[in-house]
Every structure is written in C-alpha cells, then in structure tokens.
Amino acid sequence: MFEKVFVETAVKDHPRTLHILNKLKSDPVLIGSIEDYFGRVRKPYLQKRDNLNLFIGNKKGQTVKEAPNAYGLAGDPHFYFVHSYNCIYECEYCYLQGYFNSPDLVFFVNHEDMAKEMELIISKTPKDKTPWFHAGEFSDSLALSHITGEISFYFDFFKAHPNAKLEFRTKSANTREIEKMSPLSNVITTFSLSPQERTLKTDKSCPPASTRILSMQKLYKAGHPLGLHFDPIIHTNNLYEEYEQLIDDISEKIPLEYFEYVSLGVVRFTKDVYRQVQLNYPNSDLLTEEFIKPEDGKIRYPGSLRKNILKSIQKLCIEKGFVEDKVYLCMEE
Amino acid sequence: MQLLTFAHRGEAKAFFEHLELEAIDGNTLYKFTDGLVLIMGEGVFDPLSKVSKVLALYPEISEIINLGVAGALNPNLNKDEVIQVRSSYLELEGNPQFHSFTMRNRDLPFKKEDCLTSSRRVLSKEQAQKLLPFAGIVDRELWAVARANKENKLPMTSLKVISDIPSEESEQICQVVKESALKLSTALYNAWSQIDGDQLQPEEKVSIPYFDQFHFTRSMSSTLQKRCHQLEIKFPDNKLEELIDFNSIVESEMRPKEKAIQILDEMNRLINPYRISVEERLKKLTHGLTSTGLTCSFDPHLEKSNLHIKGTFSNPNELKKVSEQLSKFDFEKMKSILEGDDRV
Ligand code: SF4
Numbered sequence: 001m002f003e004k005v006f007v008e009t010a011v012k013d014h015p016r017t018l019h020i021l022n023k024l025k026s027d028p029v030l031i032g033s034i035e036d037y038f039g040r041v042r043k044p045y046l047q048k049r050d051n052l053n054l055f056i057g058n059k060k061g062q063t064v065k066e067a068p069n070a071y072g073l074a075g076d077p078h079f080y081f082v083h084s085y086n087c088i089y090e091c092e093y094c095y096l097q098g099y100f101n102s103p104d105l106v107f108f109v110n111h112e113d114m115a116k117e118m119e120l121i122i123s124k125t126p127k128d129k130t131p132w133f134h135a136g137e138f139s140d141s142l143a144l145s146h147i148t149g150e151i152s153f154y155f156d157f158f159k160a161h162p163n164a165k166l167e168f169r170t171k172s173a174n175t176r177e178i179e180k181m182s183p184l185s186n187v188i189t190t191f192s193l194s195p196q197e198r199t200l201k202t203d204k205s206c207p208p209a210s211t212r213i214l215s216m217q218k219l220y221k222a223g224h225p226l227g228l229h230f231d232p233i234i235h236t237n238n239l240y241e242e243y244e245q246l247i248d249d250i251s252e253k254i255p256l257e258y259f260e261y262v263s264l265g266v267v268r269f270t271k272d273v274y275r276q277v278q279l280n281y282p283n284s285d286l287l288t289e290e291f292i293k294p295e296d297g298k299i300r301y302p303g304s305l306r307k308n309i310l311k312s313i314q315k316l317c318i319e320k321g322f323v324e325d326k327v328y329l330c331m332e333e
Numbered sequence: 334m335q336l337l338t339f340a341h342r343g344e345a346k347a348f349f350e351h352l353e354l355e356a357i358d359g360n361t362l363y364k365f366t367d368g369l370v371l372i373m374g375e376g377v378f379d380p381l382s383k384v385s386k387v388l389a390l391y392p393e394i395s396e397i398i399n400l401g402v403a404g405a406l407n408p409n410l411n412k413d414e415v416i417q418v419r420s421s422y423l424e425l426e427g428n429p430q431f432h433s434f435t436m437r438n439r440d441l442p443f444k445k446e447d448c449l450t451s452s453r454r455v456l457s458k459e460q461a462q463k464l465l466p467f468a469g470i471v472d473r474e475l476w477a478v479a480r481a482n483k484e485n486k487l488p489m490t491s492l493k494v495i496s497d498i499p500s501e502e503s504e505q506i507c508q509v510v511k512e513s514a515l516k517l518s519t520a521l522y523n524a525w526s527q528i529d530g531d532q533l534q535p536e537e538k539v540s541i542p543y544f545d546q547f548h549f550t551r552s553m554s555s556t557l558q559k560r561c562h563q564l565e566i567k568f569p570d571n572k573l574e575e576l577i578d579f580n581s582i583v584e585s586e587m588r589p590k591e592k593a594i595q596i597l598d599e600m601n602r603l604i605n606p607y608r609i610s611v612e613e614r615l616k617k618l619t620h621g622l623t624s625t626g627l628t629c630s631f632d633p634h635l636e637k638s639n640l641h642i643k644g645t646f647s648n649p650n651e652l653k654k655v656s657e658q659l660s661k662f663d664f665e666k667m668k669s670i671l672e673g674d675d676r677v
Binding site: 004006029031037038040041042043044047050051053055101235283284285287288290292294302303304305306307308309310311 | 407419420422423429430431432433435445447462465466467563564566567604605606607608611632633634635636637670671672673674
C-alpha cells in the first residue's frame with residue numbers, strides 16, 4: 001500500500017507505531033520531524049495512485065479545533081480533531097486535493113494529547129450543551145482504522161465522558177474495528193453516501209454504496225448508533241429518483257428512524273480545489289455542472305438550484321421515514 | 334521536434350556514436366534528423382540559461398527529453414538500472430524548494446521514481462537518507478531544465494541511469510562515471526530508443542458540422558472548443574448533430590457570425606439547462622412589465638429573490654400603464670422560482 005514509511009525517531013517505539021508497522025510489515029526510515037518533509041515540496045496529487053508514502057509521528061500544536069459553521073446539528077458546539085492527513089480514496093470533488101501539497105498519508109499517534117484537549121473542552125462546556133468531536137476532517141476516519149488501531153482508545157475515552165459525543169465519518173466499508181466494540185450511545189458512526197451511479201463515476205476507489213450499506217447494517221445489528229451524510233449531492237436529471245432508490249436500498253437493511261441524523265449538502269468547491277479538479281480530472285462531469293463562480297471564490301450551484309436540490313431531497317427523506325427534525329441542511333454560504 | 338538534454342558529453346557518448354550529430358553551436362548544441370542535442374553542464378544556472386536560450390531559438394521544439402546519470406537514494410534501486418522520472422524537485426544548500434515539475438507519464442518498461450536535483454553532491458549514506466523522503470534518485474540538473482520550460486509547458490520526459498549508490502566509496506564517483514561513460518550512455522540510448530517514435534498526438538482540433546459556414550472570432554473559437562469538450566462529457570452517447578439542428582441554422586438568413594453565435598447559444602442551452610429554464614420562466618413572468626418598456630433583471634447568481642426594475646417615463650399615461658402592470662405582477666411566483674420551490 002505504501003511505497004515508503006517514514007517514522008519520527010521520537011515515536012519509533014510508541015506502541016501505536018509498532019502496531020502500524022507490524023500491520024504493514026514494513027521497515028521504516030527514521031526521520032527527525034514530519035514537518036521537515038511532508039508538504040515541503042509540491043508532490044502531484046495523482047501520484048497517490050502509484051507512489052504513496054506514509055509518515056508516522058506526533059501532531060504538534062493544537063490537535064482539537066473548533067469546527068466551521070454548519071458542521072453538525074445546530075445548537076451544540078462542534079470540534080474536529082486532527083489524527084491523520086490525507087486519504088487512500090480518490091473522490092473527484094475531494095477538498096484535500098492540493099490541500100497539503102502532498103497526497104502522502106500522515107498518521108499521528110499521540111491520541112492521548114488529543115484526548116487531553118478534548119477533556120479540557122468538555123470541562124468548559126456548559127452543562128446544557130453537548131460538545132461534539134468529529135474525526136475525519138482531513139482524512140477518512142475508518143478506512144485504515146484496522147491499521148492505525150486507535151478506535152478502542154476513543155471508545156474508552158467517550159465511555160468515561162458520556163456527556164460528549166464522537167463522530168467517526170467514513171466513505172469506507174471498514175467497520176471491523178467498530179464491530180469489536182460494545183456500542184456506546186455517544187459514539188456515532190456516520191457514512192457519506194451517494195447514489196450508486198454517482199459513486200461509480202466520482203468516488204474513485206471507494207467501496208460501492210451497496211457495500212457501505214451492508215457495513216452499516218452490521219453496525220445496526222450490533223446496536224451502534226448511525227448517521228448519514230448525503231453530501232455532496234451532485235445534480236442530475238434523475239436526482240430525485242436516484243436518491244429515492246438509495247434511500248430504499250438503505251431502508252431495506254436498516255429502519256430509517258434508527259438514524260441519529262441525516263445531513264444534506266450540495267457539491268461546492270473553493271477556487272483552488274476547483275482548479276485541482278480541472279487539472280486532475282479534465283474529463284470529469286463535475287466540470288460540466290451549472291456552477292456559478294462568484295467573486296467570493298466559492299464555486300457552487302446558483303442559489304435557486306441549491307435550494308431546490310436541498311428542499312426536494314429533504315422532503316424525500318422525511319416522506320420516506322427519516323425522523324423530520326433529524327434531517328438537517330448544510331446551508332453554508 | 335525533440336530536444337535531448339545532457340549535463341555532460343560523457344552521458345551523450347552513445348548518442349554521438351549512433352546519431353549523425355552535426356554541431357550547430359560550438360560544442361554544446363547538435364542537430365540530428367528528429368531533433369537537437371544540448372550539452373548543458375550541471376547545476377541550476379548553466380542548464381537554466383542554456384535550455385531557455387535553445388527554446389527561444391527553436392520554437393519548433395515540441396518535447397524535451399532529459400537524459401543522464403543519477404544517484405540512488407532509494408536503497409532498492411540498482412546500479413545501471415534505468416529509471417523514468419515522475420516528478421522533479423530541487424534542494425538548495427539543504428533546503429527543499431517548494432516548486433516541483435511533473436514529467437510526462439509514458440508507458441515505458443522502467444521503474445518510476447521522483448528525482449531531486451541537488452546543489453551538492455550526495456556522497457554519504459546519511460545524506461541520502463535525509464533526502465529519501467523527497468525522492469528516490471538525485472541528480473544535478475533536471476529541475477533546472479524543467480524550470481526553463483515553465484512558460485513553454487512542453488511535455489517533458491526524463492530517463493536516468495543509476496550511476497552510484499551513495500556510500501563511503503562515493504568520493505571517487507566522478508572517476509567511476511567517467512570510466513563507465515559508454516556503458517551508462519548506451520543504457521540511456523537504448524532507453525531513449527524505446528520512446529523514439531512515440532510521437533505526441535497533435536492537439537485535436539474541434540470539428541463541428543458545416544464549420545466553414547460559420548464565422549467564429551478568436552474568442553468565440555475558444556468558447557466553442559470548451560463547449561464541445563463539455564458536451565462530449567455530458568452527452569457521451571450522442572453526436573453533436575444529434576443534439577443541435579445544424580441544418581436549420583445553416584439554412585437560416587443570418588450572417589455567418591450570427592450563425593456561430595446561435596451555435597454557441599444552443600450549446601449553452603444544453604450545458605446549462607437549469608439556468609436557461611429559470612431565465613425563461615422569469616422572462617415569461619416579467620413579460621407584462623417589459624412590454625411597458627421597463628427593463629427587468631435578477632441576481633445573476635440566482636442567490637437573492639430580488640427584482641430590479643429600470644425605466645423612464647415621459648407622461649402620466651406611461652406611468653399609469655406601468656403601475657397597472659406592477660400591481661398585476663406575481664411576486665410570490667417569482668420568489669418561488671428563485672427560492673427553488675418549483676420542481677424543475
Ligand atoms: S473519502 Fe473523503 S477524504 Fe477520502 S478522497 Fe473521498 S472525499 Fe476525500
């Protein structure tokens with residue numbers, strides 16, 4: 001999977017490093033600090049297809065950060081924590097394209113430091129609010145979790161902090177590590193899904209929607225809380241029908257009222273990411289979408305189309321049986 | 334035409350033997366049937382200035398191929414092995430430089446590696462280990478060649494033969510390379526021969542039916558090219574003539590430039606059906622207002638549910654007509670179109 005594995009000398013004997021190296025059956029090259037190498041030269045994004053390196057080290061500085069608006073259910077404070085950089089998948093719209101100037105993966109092993117920061121935030125949060133912590137802002141939080149091995153640590157931490165919530169967000173079908181855990185009501189695994197046709201076209205190398213639904217079903221049967229992200233929604237002439245089919249496929253395996261929440265968002269890009277899409281996927285149908293390119297640099301559908309898409313899919317979700325107040329819109333402007 | 338670049342004459346030895354090279358500028362630039370051979374010297378400055386000069390003098394160059402020796406940073410590489418370079422990086426006095434260049438991805442039977450152009454000779458294992466996170470091989474000139482090509486953006490290929498593995502004995506590397514020059518150069522020549530003949534496809538020209546019946550200005554031509562590409566993606570199973578009625582446009586009374594505009598409009602309609610349908614519905618809705626001479630416009634990004642009206646009135650009668658139309662205007666309908674409430 002990785003061409004070369006680089007390990008910071010400081011963590012060479014860390015149990016999580018050893019666990020990862022053992023799983024990868026790889027001889028590492030020792031380095032001083034990840035920051036001296038990772039992203040220092042611009043490595044082309046698509047080189048991830050045949051030349052992906054891995055860096056293992058400590059995340060320095062702040063590891064838990066306030067999430068941007070419209071990140072999760074409104075009313076509660078949301079945070080994300082930085083446990084990893086980059087992803088093995090290749091979704092054409094991915095905002096990580098060019099974000100770090102390198103597609104190489106980074107695993108941070110100092111989860112104890114992240115937990116300490118979370119503890120501080122939890123202690124400062126008013127009692128009537130629930131602090132949410134989201135894994136996977138800069139990576140997929142489950143795709144390689146059988147290698148990184150931190151899942152049980154977070155289950156233990158959130159068991160001890162029942163007033164806080166954790167979201168693992170994934171496009172993978174890799175639920176092995178979660179399945180080993182006893183369910184906790186405050187640890188929610190969420191899946192980003194698109195209709196099968198769209199997944200095949202755009203979510204390169206991700207498991208098909210049907211496989212992800214089967215993994216969701218396993219977690220449902222084991223009693224793990226679940227969430228859904230219909231995000232990014234990409235407009236097609238049969239959008240309504242395609243989402244109807246997707247929701248029917250889900251409801252065949254899991255009762256829709258079981259889901260903790262469903263978030264809906266429409267595809268959008270910063271100018272830089274859009275440029276990367278043009279460069280990396282010149283034949284992508286995303287480039288023929290009816291986007292506006294306003295001065296603020298946020299490339300998106302015109303307002304009226306955005307609202308049209310979100311309202312119609314929201315209505316569909318409620319009609320099909322998701323709990324109304326658990327379907328929320330990511331209306332970031 | 335290819336431009337073959339070498340840092341040293343020794344690296345090009347086999348090329349001198351096999352190609353009938355004819356000197357055209359001292360002992361640095363030579364001509365052969367399919368291109369030019371340039372001996373640049375090493376480092377950043379000599380190659381940068383020499384390649385820039387040649388590119389300016391010979392606009393017919395369509396591709397650059399850099400050939401030469403390189404040191405292995407990746408311990409899994411072997412001496413005398415030919416490597417196809419993927420990306421080119423630079424380090425100056427121990428500092429990696431951010432800008433990189435990507436080589437053309439060719440289907441060749443060689444291992445692929447990134448190449449770091451270093452301002453220093455990499456002699457020890459320790460030095461090599463420090464550079465390994467950036468690249469698998471190290472050379473002395475590739476980045477400069479790529480930098481000289483930055484504006485021209487010609488496709489570039491680089492083939493390197495591994496001449497040394499940094500170790501304690503590397504001190505004598507220059508001598509070793511000199512002694513093995515013919516062997517290393519022959520490896521490069523054989524590798525280059527495998528790409529010789531693999532010509533670049535000329536850029537595809539857009540072709541639409543009855544092209545000579547239309548007049549596309551320069552900027553219209555580039556829009557045409559972009560829209561044709563978008564239509565190809567959006568309607569992969571349809572030919573252009575199945576999507577657009579070229580016959581009726583060609584047979585119309587319009588002038589060639591107007592016909593070209595119409596073609597572009599038709600393409601736009603296919604590419605942006607939602608926007609066109611919203612615009613048409615809004616046009617219909619404001620028909621009463623525009624018939625009194627008012628100009629109606631909306632937020633171009635369809636973000637806000639506002640109606641902008643502009644008009645000039647010269648007598649009370651005109652004002653009366655306008656206010657009649659204004660009172661009839663279905664504002665709620667307009668709002669529902671702009672708020673996305675209508676199913677499209
Ligand atoms: S799964 Fe997420 S992080 Fe990975 S490529 Fe797709 S969008 Fe990017």
